[in-house]
Amino acid sequence: MNNWIYNEFKHCGVNYSDIEQAEIYDNQHQKFRDYEKEFIDFLSNLSLDNYHNVTMIDLGCGTGATSLYASKYFKKIYAIDVSELMIKQVIKKSEKENITNIEFINSGFLSYEHKAEPVDIVLTKSALHHLPDFWKQVALLRINKMLKPSGIFYLFDVIYHFQPTEYINKIDNFISAFEAMAGEQFKAEVETHIRDEFSTFSWIMEGMLARAGFEVEKIRTSDGFVMEYYCKKVRDIALP
Template sequence: MPRSDPARSLPAWYFSEYAPVGIDLGSRAAVAAYDRNQGTDPLADDALLDRLGVTDGTRLIDLACGTGSLTVQAARRGAVAHGVDVSAEMLAFAKARADRFDVAPQWHHAGFLDYTHQGPLADVVTTKSALHQLPDFWKQQALVNAAEMLRAGGFFYLWDVIFSFEASSAETHLRDWIAAAGRPDGEGFTRTDFETHVREEFSTYAWIVEGMLRRAGFDIVSRAFPRPTHAEFCCRRR
């Protein structure tokens, strides 16, 4: 699981992706619990891959791939799949998942900001439930980096905790979300997990993300806001 550029020296002011905020995922048990809580669903992964036109030979990069479900499903249908994550424990879990299905995606111990793709540009770049780990300045840099690894006309897919409510109603929406989404310990992400997300992580407004996507070189093909706290963007590289 190579780092993208292990010899690269980053300036002292550079954001540290390797000390992620929010939920601690530094142990094997924590990663296994995360996978359960996230509700990993290969059928949902396949439905998304169908929407993005991922077939045999498609070059796909999954940024912040986590436990590797989407990356593995892409490899199972013959895609040239790359999974990128800052967590060595996540990548170990993902590799074990790939081994169970006898596929071999390429795994990279790297982040949104320092991953440097080698080889042909990707046809599809995806990221789910992870961009909120970066403050807005660094989100923009991450999106620029994602665009640079994607061919013209290729697809970029983003799903995350992104807010579509008005700022004036933020407290009401966040309180309702935390109350509805929190589960008892051992049955999913807890109320404390969601409180930590809001307090310590960097989810932002949809109108900010839309501007970032356009400035990074993407045209927004579709957007969806299934809940006031979540959003999906499917974009095409200009």
């Protein structure tokens, strides 16, 4: 790998390569997220005829909540994360549930090489913000190559959907809302996210998606921060 490639294995913000953080991740997020509801809602917004033949890449799978639910519906899941501890967590869960259709890979947006046939869906939840914008664009170009023609790219992340001049009040209110839902410790995590990680504005993200060969078919948000993008691959992108 070239020396100028961004090191995605070096954490920014909250360190999920730390065993304590990896172990408490689910407990923290379940205070304000319903993983099963999120997945069923995701399914209901897809126009797929036969779920059982679907293949999916889960980029930044974390402790595997989405991959585990997807394994009950889809043919094959590739669960990928830069944190070896996170991968160990999801392997442990899958073994407990006797799940055999997930392949686990310790890799990331910039390093994962998909050797199998292109997939029907690439999904990433709460992970792309770990990359600065230049490298987000590179990641999206690489995701294009992983997908079949007309394949689905689903992005769930903190993406700022407000006017830049409103940033102080918007961010203060966002942090206060998370503190009310999940407590003081998670408030500190959100502050770390805003300060040290790389969430971007929606118009920047939408420009990057277009340049990576995707057409945005649906956007959803309830708070102007956590955004869902349902995208379709509309053209192949030639890469060296």
